[in-house]
Amino acid sequence: MNTTKYIFVTGGVTSSLGKGIISASLAKLLQARGYAVTIQKLDPYINVDPGTLNPYEHGECYVTVDGAETDLDLGHYERFLGSHTTQANNVTTGRIYQSVINKERRGDYLGKTVQVIPHITDEIKRRIKLLGSLHKFDVVITEIGGTVGDIESLPYIEAVRQMRWELGPSNSLVIHLTLVPYLAASGELKTKPTQHSVKALLENGVQPDILVLRTEKTLNDDLRKKVALFCNIDSNSVVESIDVSTIYEVPLLMQKEKLDVTALRKLQLPIGDAPKLADWKEFLKRLKNPKHEVRIALIGKYVELPDAYKSIVESFIHAGSKNECKVNLVSVHSETITESTVVETLKDFNGILVAPGFGERGIDGKILAAKYAREHKIPYLGICLGMQVAVIEFARNVLGYANAHSTEMSHASPYPVIDLMEQQKGVTEKGGTMRLGEYPCTIKENTKTYIAYGSENILERHRHRYEFNNDYLCEFDKAGMIAAGVNPDTNLVEIIEIPSHPWFVGVQFHPEYSSTVINPHPLFVAFIRAALNIKVA
Ligand code: GLN
Numbered sequence: 001m002n003t004t005k006y007i008f009v010t011g012g013v014t015s016s017l018g019k020g021i022i023s024a025s026l027a028k029l030l031q032a033r034g035y036a037v038t039i040q041k042l043d044p045y046i047n048v049d050p051g052t053l054n055p056y057e058h059g060e061c062y063v064t065v066d067g068a069e070t071d072l073d074l075g076h077y078e079r080f081l082g083s084h085t086t087q088a089n090n091v092t093t094g095r096i097y098q099s100v101i102n103k104e105r106r107g108d109y110l111g112k113t114v115q116v117i118p119h120i121t122d123e124i125k126r127r128i129k130l131l132g133s134l135h136k137f138d139v140v141i142t143e144i145g146g147t148v149g150d151i152e153s154l155p156y157i158e159a160v161r162q163m164r165w166e167l168g169p170s171n172s173l174v175i176h177l178t179l180v181p182y183l184a185a186s187g188e189l190k191t192k193p194t195q196h197s198v199k200a201l202l203e204n205g206v207q208p209d210i211l212v213l214r215t216e217k218t219l220n221d222d223l224r225k226k227v228a229l230f231c232n233i234d235s236n237s238v239v240e241s242i243d244v245s246t247i248y249e250v251p252l253l254m255q256k257e258k259l260d261v262t263a264l265r266k267l268q269l270p271i272g273d274a275p276k277l278a279d280w281k282e283f284l285k286r287l288k289n290p291k292h293e294v295r296i297a298l299i300g301k302y303v304e305l306p307d308a309y310k311s312i313v314e315s316f317i318h319a320g321s322k323n324e325c326k327v328n329l330v331s332v333h334s335e336t337i338t339e340s341t342v343v344e345t346l347k348d349f350n351g352i353l354v355a356p357g358f359g360e361r362g363i364d365g366k367i368l369a370a371k372y373a374r375e376h377k378i379p380y381l382g383i384c385l386g387m388q389v390a391v392i393e394f395a396r397n398v399l400g401y402a403n404a405h406s407t408e409m410s411h412a413s414p415y416p417v418i419d420l421m422e423q424q425k426g427v428t429e430k431g432g433t434m435r436l437g438e439y440p441c442t443i444k445e446n447t448k449t450y451i452a453y454g455s456e457n458i459l460e461r462h463r464h465r466y467e468f469n470n471d472y473l474c475e476f477d478k479a480g481m482i483a484a485g486v487n488p489d490t491n492l493v494e495i496i497e498i499p500s501h502p503w504f505v506g507v508q509f510h511p512e513y514s515s516t517v518i519n520p521h522p523l524f525v526a527f528i529r530a531a532l533n534i535k536v537a
Contacts, residue, residue, distance in 0.1 A: 004132030005267045006172040007141045008160045010208070012148045012197025013179040017214045018250075021072035022177055022241065023143045024080035025251040031081055032251075032275030035138040038079040040089045040131050041070075042124070043145040043218060044152035048094040052431050059307030063463050063513055064089070067437025072310045073143065075513065079314055080251070082516045088134065091127045093152065099123055124159035131272035138269070148176070149200045161205040170268040176201060176208035177241070180215045181224075190216055191227050198231040207232060209266055210259070212239045237262055242503035246317070248284060248517060251277070279518050285320050286328050290326035294531040299369045299386075300355035301362035303331035309355055312383070316528070318520035323528045337365030346372050351379040351531035354386030356463070356510065360409045367393045379503040379530035381523065384464050387496060388418045388508030391468055394481045394498075399472075408466050419469040421492070427465075435462050439487055441494040441509070447484040448503055450497050452526035458485075460494070460509035467508065468493035503530030 007026070011019045020041070027037045047053060051069030062075040068087035077085055100123050100206050104114050132140045144160065146153040149331045178194040194213065201208060211233055213219060219240045228235035235265030239257045244250060254260065255275065264271050296316065302308035313329060320327035330349070337345055346352060352373040354366050366386070370393040373380035381389045388406055395404035395417045403410070406418035427433045438459045443450045450456065472489065473483060484505070498504040505523065515521035 002497075003180050004137055004166065005139050005269065006128065006131075006132065006163060006501040006506040007263060007267075008163075008172070008174045009141060009143045009177065010148055010157070010160070010174065010201065010206075011144070011146070011177045012049060012200065013193040015147050017177050017179055018241075018247075019143050019145075019177050020076045021247050021250050022175070022212055023073075023141050024076045025254045026175070026259055026263060027077065027139075027141050027278070028080045028251045029255055029275050030139055030264070032277050032280075032328050033260065033264075035269070035270055036136065037081070037139045037141065038085070038089065038131060038135065038137050038400065039078075039081070039082070039141045039143065040091070040128065041073045041127075041143045041145060042156050043071055043090065043092040044150065045092055045145075046094045046097070047092060047093060048098055049090070051434075055308035056305055060303065061463070062311065063436060063461050063510065065459075065461060069432060069436065069463070071145070071460060072307060075311050075314070078514075079318075079516045083517050088127070088131050091124070093155075096120060096123045096127070096155075110492075114148070117158060119197075120155050121159045121162060124156060125163055128163065128503075139267070140146035148204075154204070157201070157204045157206055159209050164206070170266070173210065173263060173265070173266050174201075174206055174208045175210045175212060175416060177212045177214065180213045180219065182216050189215060189223060191223060191230070194227055195230045209233070210237045210239060210257070210262060212241050214241050214243075216243055237266075237381055241242060245509035246287065248287070248317075251280065252284075257274060269427070283318075284516050286324050287317065287321040287480060290320070290324055292323065292325040292532055293328065294325055294350040294528060294534075295328045295330060295348060295536070296351045296353060296528075296531060297332045297349045297369070298353050298355060298428070299332045299334050299337070299366060301334050301357055301409060303333050306331075311510075311515070312353065312355060315512045315515035315521055315524045318517055319524035319528045320513050322520045322525050323532065325528055325532060327528060332369075334369070337368050339368065342368045342372050344380070346376075348536050349378065350534040350536055351381070351527060353527075354380075354382045354389055356384035356386065358385070358408075363389065363409055370394075371397060374498065374501060374504060377502050378534060379527055380501075380505065381527045382506035383512065384508060388466060388468075390504070390506040391476075391481070391496060394445075395472070395477065398479050398481070399475055406466055415472075416474050417469050418466050421467045424465045434465050437461060439494075439509070440489070441485045442488045443485045443495065444482070447482070447497050447499070448505055448526065448530075449484050449497065449507075449523065452522040454522070460507070460511060461513045462509050464508065468496070469519075497501040502533065503527065 070090035224238040316327045366389040370390040395401045401415040404415035405413035481495045484497040496506040511521045
């Protein structure tokens with residue numbers, strides 16, 4: 001096959017309908033039928049990337065192996081497909097404008113007025129096509145963020161209109177996802193919002209080929225026919241997406257609704273054999289039939305918003321299934337943990353995870369949680385800031401360095417056990433300037449991490465400015481906290497462990513970004529296994 005086919009996924013009626021999950025599910029089905037597929041997210045906001053956004057605004061910032069700070073939907077794409085995404089998979093309006101303005105300054109448009117059409121739309125189209133041509137994908141699924149009708153989305157919808165016209169019908173496809181609300185008072189499912197949403201798309205010159213309808217109740221044939229008639233679509237291209245207990249069931253639901261077959265037919269691609277989903281089904285079977293149960297505390301400061309720790313939450317689902325264990329993940333706000341509440345708050349957990357984070361707020365609660373886990377021999381996994389607080393706690397309470405701290409929180413600390421990385425010292429800009437993306441790490445033999453990974457050399461993704469201060473390494477080692485993993489090129493400490501503790505691991509990197517359904521992350525798997533050995537009242 002020599003041409004890449006393009007599927008565009010748009011959303012209507014409301015936001016948060018799960019375009020990312022529908023895109024990932026369709027991609028999974030196509031991949032399971034042997035196609036090379038990738039998914040791209042176009043975000044209509046003006047930030048160049050979400051790296052500078054507060055998690056309250058935008059949920060988790062997901063990091064790719066090539067160090068791009070991206071939308072959390074890319075996490076879903078990787079978790080479903082088990083393949084890497086890159087910077088090219090996430091494009092924002094900010095990035096589009098930035099490159100058009102840079103070209104204008106260079107003189108690339110000399111003599112011309114630079115406009116949304118054609119210059120911005122051309123840049124959008126270039127970014128969409130680039131992904132197809134760079135990596136030779138059979139199908140590129142491009143998810144347009146936002147809701148049809150938003151001012152911000154207009155240039156993207158126009159780019160889709162142009163691309164469809166240029167590529168021809170069998171080379172591209174538009175899937176529109178909407179909501180069919182159920183009105184309890186009249187006991188009816190309502191299609192009018194869908195009709196209006198399709199009308200909004202038509203006003204912009206785009207006729208959807210497939211409609212996916214989110215619903216709480218089953219759609220009957222009459223309703224499907226009605227939607228088809230009003231929206232110029234054949235009725236077997238109206239797909240039901242009913243609420244399910246886990247997002248990982250959606251691919252099977254979409255298979256039942258023949259979304260993959262309909263899409264392939266419309267793209268004139270061979271349908272071939274049934275999708276190979278045995279591993280996926282095994283994962284679901286284990287997930288739904290757990291033999292064990294653990295309670296894990298997820299300690300962070302953005303806990304009001306579940307999306308803030310999306311990849312961590314999903315990693316526990318993957319690792320739970322692997323261990324045939326139901327993981328009851330309880331969010332604990334670090335600001336609620338004090339000397340007087342710590343025991344009461346944490347006494348019923350089989351494991352404690354301290355989440356990544358930035359800045360001073362809630363730091364004392366995190367340090368207390370690390371202390372509790374160390375002293376009570378509760379399995380501990382500290383991620384990034386979670387590793388750093390474990391180091392600070394150990395310095396203060398085992399080495400006796402009162403006021404030991406990270407220079408991120410306290411410049412005046414007499415014991416800066418966590419300090420700014422050398423390469424970060426001259427950095428003043430905030431966007432995209434952290435230590436980002438994949439770096440190698442060499443693990444010491446006979447450590448808990450070595451056992452978990454089953455290998456000495458690993459690659460993991462990073463997103464931080466501060467590091468373990470190697471001036472203190474000897475003292476830590478002697479007192480019982482070791483550097484279990486270091487970067488072989490720079491000597492940065494990447495993993496700390498307390499060998500005398502049942503399972504106390506802190507990692508400077510982010511294992512949660514690389515856990516997938518088929519390959520749960522070994523550290524999460526080992527952490528759950530350790531938690532299973534802890535008896536609580
Ligand atoms: N704030 C810390 C640093 O920049 C930790 C970052 C994180 O947890 N992602 O090093």
